[in-house]
Amino acid sequence: MMGIVFGIVVGLALGLTGGGGSIFAVPLLIYGLDVAPASAVAISLGAVAITAAFGAAEGLYRGVVELRAALIFAVAGMLAAPLGVYIGGRVSDTLVVLSFAALMAVVAVRMGLKARRRPDESRVVRARLSAEAEGDAGTVCHYSNDGRLRLNAPCSAALAGVGLVVGVLSGFFGVGGGFLIVPALILITEMGIHRAVATSLLVITLIGLSGLGSAAVSGREIDWALTGLFVIGGVLGMFSGRVLARYLAGATLQFVFAVAMLATAAFIVVERLVVGA
Template identity: 45%
Template sequence: MTLWTHDLLGLLYGLIVGVSLGLTGGGGSIFAVPLLIYGLGIPVGTSIGLSLASVGITAGFGAALRLKAREVDVRAGLVFAAAGMLLAPVGAWLGTQISAALLLSTFALLMAFIGIRMWRGKSGEGVVPGACVVRSGGGLGLGCYARLSAAGCAAGLMSGLFGVGGGFIIVPALLYVTGMSIHRAVATSLLVIFLISISGVAAHLANGQQFPMPVTALFIGGGFAGMLAGGALRSRLSGPVLQKVFAIGMWFVAAYMLARNLPAFL
């Protein structure tokens, strides 16, 4: 593969990830790591850090728009993100201590799990709020902050370890703890993902990961453009059918990753 072809594929794969991210509202970003590793031949650690950077930049753009529209619960988002930012470096470090085969196999199982949630249409709408719910004129108590922080720790650990945004944890947790609307929870999750991603990327850089240029810029730029295109197409496509298509895609990619890494355990 020539250098020019390699960079062009980086742009194309970024577009694919961006479109899937825009169409699914978050789940499609999980395709980034397998495309970087198996499509571009980028090392595992670098791919995870690059995936996290791409997801973070995209989420940051979305968060800025939602903040301007006053759709973000800044207080809940900052509490959630603070805990996640503490654990994201731990996840990044843990990834350096685990063999690539085990890390990728675990990542494949995570993809399979998210695929099941997408197939069932689990995006948070069915979450029943817990006892800790923000009421008119009320506020979050210490118990609420503890629940948000615990969920933030889980999201941060997975973000640093696998390079994913963690929206499949963040949105249901925000709904359960605060009782906010699904629309506001999704908007708030963008702020959380952005902040946790900053911490995770910084940790990967501190661990010695280097992002190859210009393919990194092309991948992130392609993802940004694809996210806008996917978001524009989302309203024209059937949501339930689209989620099932992406779920099947995740299962195929997960099966491929498990098959590639199975020999390491035999």
């Protein structure tokens, strides 16, 4: 049942951080459940994608997902995710794990800086979509008078370009990519943080499923029972986050997650280069 327990941890992290929480999935699978790195990446892709789908469904129901922007981003990512899976299958487990540790460190630093510089945004989480999301707007990919996002060629090209990068990283590392998707949406379209977080959930779902499918087709060993338990825990964690978000979300929680990421990254490096040497 540790699969459910660890899934709850990932669901809470995914729900409460607004981006980057799913990055705990792979280390928990490798070091907590003794899953091989290649299989852990595949299981993580599936679990995070399905967990994110529940939040995406709420966002779509409430009309706070920029559907066309999400689809451009996601289609590019879905096309690139198999490449990330392919590359991950051609390098050593040690390189994959150490690269993952470096990614965790980068995400942790970014999360800590964001909590310090923009503490108000730290309360915007995936677990509970704010009513303020309906009022978010954008100016780079301009909104028309009727409130629709006008996706001109430069805007669409930028979304697709970043989608390709996120797709490769998701396929290689088994992460949702929210830590890249949310700031990219805000930068490219300047949509508000609430709407960007809601939109990113749909992107994570589609790219993650593409990566999982590619891993399965490529012959990676995937424990589907464990994946199911991880999904159950992730959904429970996400819905628990809905209750906890109003009390816990904020800069302090972001710092806690950032420190936990750095500590996990340091553990991975020590385990691989010192203990495993």
